[in-house]
Amino acid sequence: MATPVVTVASGGLPVIDVTATFPKLGLPVTEAFAGRGIAITKVASGGLPVTFSTVADYPPPVIPFSAVAWDGATSTNVTLSNSNRTVTTTGGSSGDQGARVANVSGKTTGKHYFECTFTTFIGGSFNTSIGVATTASSFVNFGNSNATGGCGVFPQTSSCQIFVNNGNSGFTLGNRAAGDILGVAVDLTARKIWFRVSPSGNWNGQAIGLQDPAAGIGGIAIPAGTMIPISTFSATGCIATTNFGNAAFSGAVPTGYAQGWAV
Numbered sequence: 001m002a003t004p005v006v007t008v009a010s011g012g013l014p015v016i017d018v019t020a021t022f023p024k025l026g027l028p029v030t031e032a033f034a035g036r037g038i039a040i041t042k043v044a045s046g047g048l049p050v051t052f053s054t055v056a057d058y059p060p061p062v063i064p065f066s067a068v069a070w071d072g073a074t075s076t077n078v079t080l081s082n083s084n085r086t087v088t089t090t091g092g093s094s095g096d097q098g099a100r101v102a103n104v105s106g107k108t109t110g111k112h113y114f115e116c117t118f119t120t121f122i123g124g125s126f127n128t129s130i131g132v133a134t135t136a137s138s139f140v141n142f143g144n145s146n147a148t149g150g151c152g153v154f155p156q157t158s159s160c161q162i163f164v165n166n167g168n169s170g171f172t173l174g175n176r177a178a179g180d181i182l183g184v185a186v187d188l189t190a191r192k193i194w195f196r197v198s199p200s201g202n203w204n205g206q207a208i209g210l211q212d213p214a215a216g217i218g219g220i221a222i223p224a225g226t227m228i229p230i231s232t233f234s235a236t237g238c239i240a241t242t243n244f245g246n247a248a249f250s251g252a253v254p255t256g257y258a259q260g261w262a263v
Contacts, residue, residue, distance in 0.1 A: 066263045067245035068229075071102035076139055078233070086241040089233040095127050098139035098232035099242075101261065106135045106226035109189045111213070111257040114229060115198050115249055117181045118155055119239040127234030128156035129163075130242065132186055132193065134225035143232035150230065151222045153182055153195040162195055162204065162220065169220050171204040173197055181250050185213035185257055188227055192219030199251030214254040229261055 069084035077091025091097035127143035131152025141148040147163035160173035203211035211218035245260015
């Protein structure tokens with residue numbers, strides 16, 4: 001009778017097998033393939049099959065994605081609802097109103113995608129925006145088409161212009177209307193950002209192939225520093241809801257990007 005041989009599957013769980021009794025005892029057994037959760041086939045060195053039994057190899061547990069929300073402590077002149085994902089402005093015509101993510105969730109690397117639905121537009125200034133900014137940025141300096149310390153798209157302008165660090169990027173997304181959803185893809189490792197009208201608008205408003213976050217083509221350069229999502233507004237009664245990965249997105253997430261902004 002052959003001596004039992006104990007081997008280990010690729011996931012670290014034991015596999016008990018017995019070598020063939022013919023043509024001779026004790027032939028070495030080699031592992032032909034070990035896939036996660038797939039039966040392992042073994043053959044003796046002489047080419048004869050080996051009888052075996054396996055212990056199931058299970059994949060590791062999936063860690064749930066924990067998405068951020070707007071931070072009530074640092075948001076100004078707004079009311080937050082819908083688990084702090086919907087913003088309703090209360091600050092009149094003040095430029096010092098908006099929502100931001102808590103600094104503790106700031107990031108310097110990684111690829112992230114999120115969307116914002118602008119339910120209600122009021123007023124005609126350049127303050128309404130969605131984008132990313134450094135943790136030191138303020139609503140006043142980011143609004144008014146400045147985007148100081150970061151980059152944002154301003155849907156309330158006539159052509160939905162994209163501004164970056166106190167300058168016009170030269171890219172636009174065209175005239176927008178209440179209810180439009182804008183997608184944001186930011187690669188903090190490469191320090192580049194792309195915007196689109198979701199679900200399938202052209203990135204940064206350019207022809208297909210000229211701007212593509214998945215392929216790393218084009219993109220608007222953003223400043224150095226730890227970044228957080230930010231949204232600014234220009235009048236009382238503006239309403240916007242941002243999806244940081246709390247629900248399904250309207251558009252496909254670019255390949256290689258996290259489906260939201262994690263805590």
